[in-house]
Amino acid sequence: MRILFLTHSFNSLAQRLYIELARRGHEVSIEFDINDAVTAQAVELYHPDLIVAPFLKRAIPEAVWRNHVCFVVHPGIVGDRGPSALDWAIMRDCAEWGVTVLQASGEMDAGDIWAAEAFPMRLAKKSSLYRNEVVEAAVRAVLVALERFQSGNFKPMSLDYSRHDVLGRLHAPIKQADRAIDWSRDDTRTVLRKIHAADGFPGVLDALCGEIYYLFDACADGTLRGSQPGEIIAQRNGAICRATLDGAVWIGHLKRKSESEPALKLPATLALQEHLADVPETQLDPFSASTGETHRDIWFEQKNNVGYLHFAFYNGAMSSAQCERLRVAYLAATQRNVRVIVLMGGADFWSNGIHLNCIEAAASPADESWRNINTMNDLTRAIATTGSQLTIAALQGNAGAGGVFLSLAADHVYAREGVVFNPHYKGMGNLYGSEYWTYLLPRRVGEDKAVTLTQNRLPVGAAEAHEMGLIDGYFGTDRKDFLAKIAQIAEGLAASPDYPVLLHEKGARRERDEQEKPLDAYRAEELQHMKLNFYGFDPSYHVARYNFVYKIPHAWAPLYLARHRGITS
Ligand code: COA
Numbered sequence: 141m142r143i144l145f146l147t148h149s150f151n152s153l154a155q156r157l158y159i160e161l162a163r164r165g166h167e168v169s170i171e172f173d174i175n176d177a178v179t180a181q182a183v184e185l186y187h188p189d190l191i192v193a194p195f196l197k198r199a200i201p202e203a204v205w206r207n208h209v210c211f212v213v214h215p216g217i218v219g220d221r222g223p224s225a226l227d228w229a230i231m232r233d234c235a236e237w238g239v240t241v242l243q244a245s246g247e248m249d250a251g252d253i254w255a256a257e258a259f260p261m262r263l264a265k266k267s268s269l270y271r272n273e274v275v276e277a278a279v280r281a282v283l284v285a286l287e288r289f290q291s292g293n294f295k296p297m298s299l300d301y302s303r304h305d306v307l308g309r310l311h312a313p314i315k316q317a318d319r320a321i322d323w324s325r326d327d328t329r330t331v332l333r334k335i336h337a338a339d340g341f342p343g344v345l346d347a348l349c350g351e352i353y354y355l356f357d358a359c360a361d362g363t364l365r366g367s368q369p370g371e372i373i374a375q376r377n378g379a380i381c382r383a384t385l386d387g388a389v390w391i392g393h394l395k396r397k398s399e400s401e402p403a404l405k406l407p408a409t410l411a412l413q414e415h416l417a418d419v420p421e422t423q424l425d426p427f428s429a430s431t432g433e434t435h436r437d438i439w440f441e442q443k444n445n446v447g448y449l450h451f452a453f454y455n456g457a458m459s460s461a462q463c464e465r466l467r468v469a470y471l472a473a474t475q476r477n478v479r480v481i482v483l484m485g486g487a488d489f490w491s492n493g494i495h496l497n498c499i500e501a502a503a504s505p506a507d508e509s510w511r512n513i514n515t516m517n518d519l520t521r522a523i524a525t526t527g528s529q530l531t532i533a534a535l536q537g538n539a540g541a542g543g544v545f546l547s548l549a550a551d552h553v554y555a556r557e558g559v560v561f562n563p564h565y566k567g568m569g570n571l572y573g574s575e576y577w578t579y580l581l582p583r584r585v586g587e588d589k590a591v592t593l594t595q596n597r598l599p600v601g602a603a604e605a606h607e608m609g610l611i612d613g614y615f616g617t618d619r620k621d622f623l624a625k626i627a628q629i630a631e632g633l634a635a636s637p638d639y640p641v642l643l644h645e646k647g648a649r650r651e652r653d654e655q656e657k658p659l660d661a662y663r664a665e666e667l668q669h670m671k672l673n674f675y676g677f678d679p680s681y682h683v684a685r686y687n688f689v690y691k692i693p694h695a696w697a698p699l700y701l702a703r704h705r706g707i708t709s
Contacts, residue, residue, distance in 0.1 A: 144188035159601035169703035186704035210244035220308030221249035230337035239277040252296035254285035267340030323370035349415035357392030362432035378407030390435035445634040447478035456489025463515035479634040491543025523549035548580040556622040569684030572669030
């Protein structure tokens with residue numbers, strides 16, 4: 141079928157649906173929901189059999205939904221209507237939530253229902269629930285709805301609140317007043333729930349050090365305590381810890397509220413800077429045993445000759461300081477008595493490369509870009525040149541740009557089934573990229589495919605990534621299954637009688653490759669291009685980064701996504 145995606149942006153859900161539908165032989169073109177005229181023109185050019193709206197903020201124009209079946213993916217259970225669906229589900233502590241595929245009609249979210257899928261909720265950030273449970277349920281629901289649509293004889297169910305199984309209701313958009321934290325009354329769990337329900341976007345408005353900020357990225361602390369709820373009692377690796385009535389919460393990221401100038405999300409300590417002079421730093425060694433709930437972005441676990449190095453950086457963005465800390469931790473891991481090191485990334489993201497927000501906030505974004513890419517390169521190199529262990533990259537979450545190539549530095553790369561790869565930099569203002577990608581990518585997929593992947597700028601699913609040799613395998617629809625299988629593979633390698641041979645072969649291959657072309661040469665060539673991106677006359681990268689971090693709305697869907705714009709008839 142010819143399917144037109146009408147979406148606010150090509151976000152993680154739209155990317156995943158694109159992958160799933162294209163894989164099943166459908167032809168998919170993407171249009172951004174910019175205004176009614178653009179939508180109408182896209183429909184006219186493409187003549188779609190079906191329109192799917194994975195992520196919409198506005199209603200579909202009447203002229204479109206009256207003449208075409210439009211599936212709207214709503215992140216709520218049957219009967220749930222209105223914006224902020226997931227926000228309310230978290231705020232209300234719902235035990236179960238879901239995704240409904242309904243047909244666009246005159247009333248927002250009240251159209252006929254084609255499919256619905258449920259999932260159990262967990263106490264987690266909205267962004268995490270969206271990228272995991274919602275995405276998986278949406279894929280299942282859209283595939284069912286599509287099958288029903290293709291059958292030609294399915295009659296979708298009209299919304300009927302008198303049915304006992306229709307549990308959702310119309311709700312008002314959530315306001316900051318609903319989200320507000322009352323530090324003198326809210327316990328830790330309530331504070332967490334409020335910040336989680338706003339995570340990703342828009343954050344919870346709150347006063348800090350005499351200014352108003354949006355709060356993001358919260359987790360509880362099991363031991364720290366303060367006398368005054370709301371006061372900042374500690375700082376660690378970019379995060380601040382605030383006392384609550386009955387404990388403490390870490391807040392990783394802040395965005396200043398400003399009417400006069402654009403603001404961006406930053407690590408909390410970077411946003412507050414001089415205000416934290418008297419706040420104690422409470423460091424935590426990545427190798428210390430688990431100390432219960434706390435803020436920890438890098439940690440190491442060891443089990444049966446296998447070391448698991450976790451790096452759960454918010455949004456997968458890796459600043460210069462984080463790359464450096466991770467490199468130090470990685471090198472320390474190689475000194476441990478382990479035969480295999482598994483690079484775990486985080487639960488939500490593996491890595492999205494250099495930290496564009498920290499770069500934007502630096503006094504010289506060009507200098508900080510340079511510093512950040514060099515720290516990424518140092519880390520990638522440390523992994524690629526490890527002679528003492530076999531290494532596995534275990535991608536629980538998505539990877540983009542330099543983050544993909546970082547994973548290829550490991551000897552084996554495995555991904556959870558639903559992981560989406562974006563192995564390209566070009567969308568960021570024609571960025572050339574580094575992380576030794578010119579060495580790491582062709583050795584896995586060949587020169588031609590490397591060109592296609594980096595130029596086409598399309599997302600790649602785990603199955604396709606495996607077929608082309610980008611990764612060695614994919615499994616596990618959920619994290620638990622994925623992690624169990626990873627542990628099995630890692631322990632199998634560590635215990636294998638072939639281990640010494642495998643380690644020797646790895647060293648020999650690295651030596652051969654080095655003789656053919658030294659890693660330094662790849663790096664120097666890539667960085668020459670990057671120097672032009674950062675310091676040259678063409679400002680495209682700086683403009684693209686600005687638009688990305690300040691979330692400037694798209695003016696049009698790029699041609700590589702909007703296939704219909706290449707249709708001339
Ligand atoms: N630096 C800083 N923030 C980043 C980031 C990066 N490299 N990559 C992603 N993010 C942030 C986004 O701003 C967004 O923030 P928010 O939702 O908290 O406001 C969040 O991570 C999720 O990203 P989003 O773009 O919504 O996710 P997606 O799944 O829709 O798209 C990518 C994934 C990888 C295609 C997209 O995030 C991207 O292009 N990232 C930039 C990659 C890059 O160019 N890195 C630099 C070169 S190495």
